[in-house]
Amino acid sequence: MTLLNNETMNMTPISSLGEFGLIEKLTKDIKCKNKSTIKGIGDDCAVLDIGKDFSLISTDMLVEGVHFDLAYSPLKHLGYKSIVVNVSDICAMNGKATHVTVSIAASNRFSVEALEELYLGINLACTKYNVDLIGGDTTSSMSGLMISVSVYGSVSKKNIAYRSGAKVNDLLVVTGDLGAAYLGLQLLKREKEIFKSNPSVQPDLSGNDYSLQRQLKPEAAVKYTKILNDLKITPTSMIDISDGLSSEALHIATSSKVGIRIHEEKIPVDYTVMNLANEFNLNPIFCALSGGEDYELLFSISQKDYEKIKKDPDFTIVGYVTDASEGNKFVANDGSVHDLTAQGWDGMKEHE
Amino acid sequence: MTLLNNETMNMTPISSLGEFGLIEKLTKDIKCKNKSTIKGIGDDCAVLDIGKDFSLISTDMLVEGVHFDLAYSPLKHLGYKSIVVNVSDICAMNGKATHVTVSIAASNRFSVEALEELYLGINLACTKYNVDLIGGDTTSSMSGLMISVSVYGSVSKKNIAYRSGAKVNDLLVVTGDLGAAYLGLQLLKREKEIFKSNPSVQPDLSGNDYSLQRQLKPEAAVKYTKILNDLKITPTSMIDISDGLSSEALHIATSSKVGIRIHEEKIPVDYTVMNLANEFNLNPIFCALSGGEDYELLFSISQKDYEKIKKDPDFTIVGYVTDASEGNKFVANDGSVHDLTAQGWDGMKEHE
Numbered sequence A, B: 001m002t003l004l005n006n007e008t009m010n011m012t013p014i015s016s017l018g019e020f021g022l023i024e025k026l027t028k029d030i031k032c033k034n035k036s037t038i039k040g041i042g043d044d045c046a047v048l049d050i051g052k053d054f055s056l057i058s059t060d061m062l063v064e065g066v067h068f069d070l071a072y073s074p075l076k077h078l079g080y081k082s083i084v085v086n087v088s089d090i091c092a093m094n095g096k097a098t099h100v101t102v103s104i105a106a107s108n109r110f111s112v113e114a115l116e117e118l119y120l121g122i123n124l125a126c127t128k129y130n131v132d133l134i135g136g137d138t139t140s141s142m143s144g145l146m147i148s149v150s151v152y153g154s155v156s157k158k159n160i161a162y163r164s165g166a167k168v169n170d171l172l173v174v175t176g177d178l179g180a181a182y183l184g185l186q187l188l189k190r191e192k193e194i195f196k197s198n199p200s201v202q203p204d205l206s207g208n209d210y211s212l213q214r215q216l217k218p219e220a221a222v223k224y225t226k227i228l229n230d231l232k233i234t235p236t237s238m239i240d241i242s243d244g245l246s247s248e249a250l251h252i253a254t255s256s257k258v259g260i261r262i263h264e265e266k267i268p269v270d271y272t273v274m275n276l277a278n279e280f281n282l283n284p285i286f287c288a289l290s291g292g293e294d295y296e297l298l299f300s301i302s303q304k305d306y307e308k309i310k311k312d313p314d315f316t317i318v319g320y321v322t323d324a325s326e327g328n329k330f331v332a333n334d335g336s337v338h339d340l341t342a343q344g345w346d347g348m349k350e351h352e
Helices: A018-027 A075-091 A112-128 A180-197 A209-216 A222-230 A245-256 A271-279 A284-290 A303-309 B018-027 B075-091 B112-128 B180-197 B209-216 B222-230 B245-256 B271-279 B284-290 B303-309
Strands: A037-039 A046-048 A054-063 A096-106 A132-140 A145-155 A171-175 A237-241 A259-263 A296-301 A315-322 A328-331 A337-341 B037-039 B046-048 B054-063 B096-106 B132-140 B145-155 B171-175 B237-241 B259-263 B296-301 B315-322 B328-331 B337-341
Touching: A018 B112, A018 B132, A037 B132, A046 B096, A046 B132, A054 A075, A054 B096, A054 B145, A075 A096, A075 A112, A075 A145, A075 A222, A075 A237, A096 A112, A096 B046, A096 B054, A096 B145, A112 A132, A112 B018, A132 B018, A132 B037, A132 B046, A145 B054, A145 B096, A145 B145, A171 A259, A171 A303, A180 A209, A180 A271, A209 A271, A222 A296, A237 A245, A245 A259, A245 A284, A245 A296, A245 A315, A245 A328, A245 A337, A271 A284, A296 A303, A303 A315, B054 B075, B075 B096, B075 B112, B075 B145, B075 B222, B075 B237, B096 B112, B112 B132, B171 B259, B171 B303, B180 B209, B180 B271, B209 B271, B222 B296, B237 B245, B245 B259, B245 B284, B245 B296, B245 B315, B245 B328, B245 B337, B271 B284, B296 B303, B303 B315
Parallel strands: A054 B132, A096 A132, A132 B054, A259 A328, B096 B132, B259 B328
Antiparallel strands: A037 A046, A046 A054, A054 A145, A096 A145, A171 A296, A171 A315, A237 A296, A259 A315, A328 A337, B037 B046, B046 B054, B054 B145, B096 B145, B171 B296, B171 B315, B237 B296, B259 B315, B328 B337
8 A cells, every 4th residue: 555646647637528528427337226216317306216206316516716706695695595506406306395404614714603694594595495404514624615505305206307208399498587697697797806906986786686686596496386286287308497598408308319499589588687688798698598597497398288388477488399300409580590509509609 | 785795704713613513503593394304403314204214314525634635545445435424324323325415526636537536436335335326516626625425315213223312221332443543544644744754765554454444444334233133123322433432422422311431441442453552652542532433333222132232242332321410421440430521531631
């Protein structure tokens, strides 16, 4: 046995693979052995069969400097958001979140009062979503703040919605509206820069409450899964929109082995978001497609459910499911058809 | 709304409370609302009632520079250990681990190959303990490596062992032996210092395989919970020994509202550990009481189970349970009686 020097190992930069490529490489040899494991890695949640309903499990890690900046994310909001993004993963399986564990690593820069603020937000979200905080770990870190949340929930076996069930001719539906959280982030970043260059200038965030709230204090889509349940609609596939509409649509296409066609004119964007996008010289549809953090749901339904949903303003049909051979397409307002990519659509630059 | 400056908040250093004090302060207002929550924070695992058996959930976070040093922890061992310490928490409830999620935050100092090494160890432990890796999160960090693992398991309702069930006159039992992991760490730290001052000197770790293995590649106590099950013994209380025997005994005493009496002469320490302790001029009993990371089990049994266990060398009776009014005591080899503290025992310095 010798002491290791990790620096001498072969080096392939993690960034060369990207998050999904890295996960695939690290987990490709994993075989599930327990009969109770219905679904392991590869959907919004793992699915276990240990009771009357399916049990759902998901986990998310938030790292300071990567996922949040405490210059403009109040700790209470951050605590709230850390629960919401996990509850959102349970919604994406058409389930109901019931329990969370929260682990925190914090450097000595953080006081007890700061962590109490964080937990105020965590408790607020747990109360709002009727979720029990049942455990965790609290430790020090060498620098910065890390929050790791795991969430548990359940869904009746007949109502579970995987990413993999979309069928040709199904309708693609989005809840709420998109792009706001990304623009809220751009606004906060801009005001931080102004504040840094002149701390006496008060940040001007007026008139943009909606985008700011969507970024700082998002909500999970529990109200929409409840409506779907009341309407007796079980989505054929579902995913939450954490990375932007196009990326999530491609996940459904890949998992379901289908093609996806999204129409630009159908994508729901709030008018205040339109205005803010103009201010930043950004295409609002680009913000919707690849901005992320909206925590709305993208799902597919059978055409027979169209009548139940068509008059509900909570839901917008943004496209439909095609045969895999037709690829994944974005139909622009001018009728031109483009390849849909994780970053938006091919030829986006020329199109703008 | 204004941009926050967290530095201006009131500051109580986290270190002034300690880990358990901090957790208590942060979670004191938490009320569990779901009927399925049998036990929330305050034991080795949370306990949920969602099936035929109780479901068990626990989570642990390992932070570079706080919980491990990559100068002497090979990444494969670290991955293995990150699973084992979580499986150990399930053992501590007398349960069987079935599933884990693993979240990793790594700085750009880490290559894909380095993370593959880590996952080799994770997979090895999952295979050994028949646990399915069902999810996780992989993200970048600003510095260092963080590993957050959550574990799920189950235990039949009649066999669950909480910290809180110890009764007066119960026997206190320890599995295996104690102190080795702590001495393994001292050895690795010493060799790191020597290596730093003169990199041409090869570390001398010979003859200390046992202590090194206990530190670098610990095992969870699944073999002991199986024996207990075969012997039809359900511990009246149980905890895993992650922080040292004295700290864990005090947890049982507090949770069970009893007193604890531990006899120095009974504490099991391996002879190679005795020798290594002498080399470091450390009291081996101190290493057992407050060293930690042995991941053995401490449990209490009714006296009626004494006959079943007395000849099994896997188990050592280290003391017994008293009325709370008698306090928590350490009976030294010379017959003197001392207060048991989380750090060992009162008057330890004079006693050494």
